[in-house]
Amino acid sequence: MPRCVNCGNNEAFVSSSVPVASPTTGRYFSGLVANFSGEGNLINLENTNASWDQVQSAWQRPEYYFDRCYHCGSQRLIWP
Numbered sequence: 358m359p360r361c362v363n364c365g366n367n368e369a370f371v372s373s374s375v376p377v378a379s380p381t382t383g384r385y386f387s388g389l390v391a392n393f394s395g396e397g398n399l400i401n402l403e404n405t406n407a408s409w410d411q412v413q414s415a416w417q418r419p420e421y422y423f424d425r426c427y428h429c430g431s432q433r434l435i436w437p
C-alpha cells in the first residue's frame with residue numbers, strides 16, 4: 358500500500374495532476390482523492406474534477422496518479 362514518509366498516512370492520497378475544482382476547498386486538496394483500505398487496496402475515489410478517462414486510469418494504475426498525502430501534503434510517498 359502507499360504510505361506517506363512524512364506522517365505515516367496510508368489511507369488517503371490525492372493526485373496533483375488533477376486540479377482542484379474550487380480554490381476554496383483547501384490547500385492540499387485535489388480534484389481526485391483516493392481512499393485505501395488497511396490492506397492496501399484502493400477502495401474509493403472521490404472525484405470532483407477529474408475526467409472519466411482520468412478516473413478509469415487512476416483505478417487501473419493508482420501509483421501513477423496519487424502522488425501527494427491527503428493529510429500533510431507531502432509528496433514523499435512510498436509505494437510497495
Ligand SMILES: [Zn+2]
Pocket residue numbers: 361362363364365366426427428429430431
Ligand atoms: Zn502525510
